[in-house]
Amino acid sequence: MIDTTFNIGSIRKDFPILNRKVNGKPLVYFDNAATSQTPKQVIDAIVDYYQRYNANIHRGVHTLSQEATDAYEEARGKIQRHFNIAKPHEVIFTSGTTHGINLVANGFSSFIQEGDEILVSAMEHHSNIVPWQMLCERTGAVLKVIPMNLEGELIMDEYHDLLSESTKLVFCNHVSNALGTVNPIDKIIEAAHGVGAAVLIDGAQAAPHIKADMQALNVDFYTVSAHKMCGPTGIGILYGKEEWLQKLPPYQGGGEMIAEVTFEKTTYADLPHKFEAGTPNVCGGIAFGVALDYMNGMGFEAIAAYEQELLDYATEKLLKIEDLKIYGTAKEKTAVISFNIEGVHPYDIGTILDKLGIAVRTGHHCAQPIMDFYQIPGTVRASLSFYNTKEEIDAMVEAVKRAKAMLL
Amino acid sequence: MTIAEIQDEIVDEFSMFDDWMQRYEYMIELGKSLPLINDQYKTDDNLIKGCQSKVWVHAELQDDKLVFTADSDAIITKGIIAILIRAYSNQRPQDIIAANIGFIDEIGLKEHLSPTRANGLVSMIKQLKLYAVAYQTQLN
Numbered sequence: 433m434i435d436t437t438f439n440i441g442s443i444r445k446d447f448p449i450l451n452r453k454v455n456g457k458p459l460v461y462f463d464n465a466a467t468s469q470t471p472k473q474v475i476d477a478i479v480d481y482y483q484r485y486n487a488n489i490h491r492g493v494h495t496l497s498q499e500a501t502d503a504y505e506e507a508r509g510k511i512q513r514h515f516n517i518a519k520p521h522e523v524i525f526t527s528g529t530t531h532g533i534n535l536v537a538n539g540f541s542s543f544i545q546e547g548d549e550i551l552v553s554a555m556e557h558h559s560n561i562v563p564w565q566m567l568c569e570r571t572g573a574v575l576k577v578i579p580m581n582l583e584g585e586l587i588m589d590e591y592h593d594l595l596s597e598s599t600k601l602v603f604c605n606h607v608s609n610a611l612g613t614v615n616p617i618d619k620i621i622e623a624a625h626g627v628g629a630a631v632l633i634d635g636a637q638a639a640p641h642i643k644a645d646m647q648a649l650n651v652d653f654y655t656v657s658a659h660k661m662c663g664p665t666g667i668g669i670l671y672g673k674e675e676w677l678q679k680l681p682p683y684q685g686g687g688e689m690i691a692e693v694t695f696e697k698t699t700y701a702d703l704p705h706k707f708e709a710g711t712p713n714v715c716g717g718i719a720f721g722v723a724l725d726y727m728n729g730m731g732f733e734a735i736a737a738y739e740q741e742l743l744d745y746a747t748e749k750l751l752k753i754e755d756l757k758i759y760g761t762a763k764e765k766t767a768v769i770s771f772n773i774e775g776v777h778p779y780d781i782g783t784i785l786d787k788l789g790i791a792v793r794t795g796h797h798c799a800q801p802i803m804d805f806y807q808i809p810g811t812v813r814a815s816l817s818f819y820n821t822k823e824e825i826d827a828m829v830e831a832v833k834r835a836k837a838m839l840l
Numbered sequence: 841m842t843i844a845e846i847q848d849e850i851v852d853e854f855s856m857f858d859d860w861m862q863r864y865e866y867m868i869e870l871g872k873s874l875p876l877i878n879d880q881y882k883t884d885d886n887l888i889k890g891c892q893s894k895v896w897v898h899a900e901l902q903d904d905k906l907v908f909t910a911d912s913d914a915i916i917t918k919g920i921i922a923i924l925i926r927a928y929s930n931q932r933p934q935d936i937i938a939a940n941i942g943f944i945d946e947i948g949l950k951e952h953l954s955p956t957r958a959n960g961l962v963s964m965i966k967q968l969k970l971y972a973v974a975y976q977t978q979l980n
Binding site: 777780783 | 861864893894913914915916
């Protein structure tokens with residue numbers, strides 16, 4: 433059932449955690465880019481799984497195993513439809529985005545040679561930098577960086593200049609976790625394909641806000657984490673084009689991923705099982721499917737419109753505070769506001785805000801190169817979600833003012 | 841004064857405050873008044889790992905007592921350091937090693953004691969005690 437009206441009052445009732453108090457104040461949860469909160473529909477699905485049909489999947493002949501297998505595979509189907517993926521076996525369940533990136537980086541060791549070039553954007557999360565550095569160390573490939581401007585947008589001209597026949601891989605996030613910038617991934621993918629390079633897009637920060645269409649994007653790999661989009665932690669997916677997934681060697685060996693095993697030789701299972709060694713996070717996969725149902729019930733267009741309203745409101749209010757500077761002012765951005773107050777350490781602001789019940793993230797947000805670029809130790813990051821309200825933004829703005837008065 | 845006496849004094853001071861706000865305001869004030877570390881000691885070697893803000897601590901033996909100077913780029917962290925230095929600086933290494941840190945809890949800063957908290961209070965105390973152990977060995 434699709435509810436086209438955005439009823440914030442009833443949405444908030446779906447999230448039991450939003451009722452709690454922190455340090456005696458009503459919780460204002462603005463750390464959604466780190467992890468989103470969980471609606472009761474998803475919590476109920478988790479409870480239902482453990483109370484009614486918890487079983488190991490894909491191999492049991494008994495009813496519980498079959499029910500769990502069906503539900504897990506149904507979730508794969510929901511994910512496939514959500515991202516408009518051509519085939520269900522192009523959806524690989526992972527423990528999250530980092531796992532997906534490592535799976536690809538590890539697999540590409542077989543194809544990358546010394547002197548090959550790998551491009552990575554200047555605004556990556558450490559999880560989309562370190563695996564590629566490790567790949568370069570293993571293979572002798574060279575890591576090159578697509579630079580960004582002061583607004584926090586990638587400099588596309590320089591990207592085009594960096595592309596060459598030596599470029600084998602391009603990695604970029606769809607949305608920056610530290611700045612909220614929405615990167616022009618359609619153009620990035622098209623240009624990379626022009627020189628024959630494969631592209632992996634880290635969709636962890638985009639997926640809660642933007643419904644990405646894998647076939648329209650023509651992307652080679654796209655990874656997301658369920659816990660950023662109302663699902664539980666420890667589950668995510670890697671989308672890979674079938675031809676790439678066929679070519680990549682398995683990442684982990686174990687049960688489930690084999691066809692036949694003798695001590696002489698093992699043949700691997702077909703996709704997606706080749707990449708799903710061991711007992712998977714069955715409950716997590718099912719709950720991820722329910723989280724997608726929940727968000728699609730509201731509709732991503734409605735979510736985006738409401739979050740844009742929150743972003744504009746918060747930006748305007750925060751900028752009225754003297755000496756407050758926002759980092760990341762791209763034209764296209766999600767509801768993430770990274771800011772500092774001149775002369776005040778972000779950690780100090782975060783500490784006072786926590787005392788006032790407001791949860792924000794402070795620090796380098798696992799994106800130290802961005803902080804080095806701006807020559808700052810870190811920022812305070814408020815990341816908003818569709819269940820947040822303007823009243824909560826008012827509370828944060830007042831808290832920031834109070835913190836500023838105390839700290840300066 | 842012994843470390844225990846100073847700690848009691850700090851606990852007394854903090855007991856005058858009714859709420860967290862006053863405690864933090866006082867800590868911030870203490871942070872602002874912290875005697876700065878000499879710039880030459882603000883080196884990577886003196887940087888304490890495990891803090892979200894930068895914290896430098898320098899230790900130096902004067903007669904049989906250990907004198908700490910420190911700084912941080914975050915003011916609340918600086919306030920916490922000021923409290924620690926007041927308690928532990930200018931004391932004999934063996935007394936620093938033996939000191940009980942329960943007073944942190946008593947002054948309402950318990951949340952800063954969590955080892956997973958990114959402020960590094962635990963790392964700071966550990967570092968002060970490590971200096972004491974090192975100089976104690978030297979004195980022996």
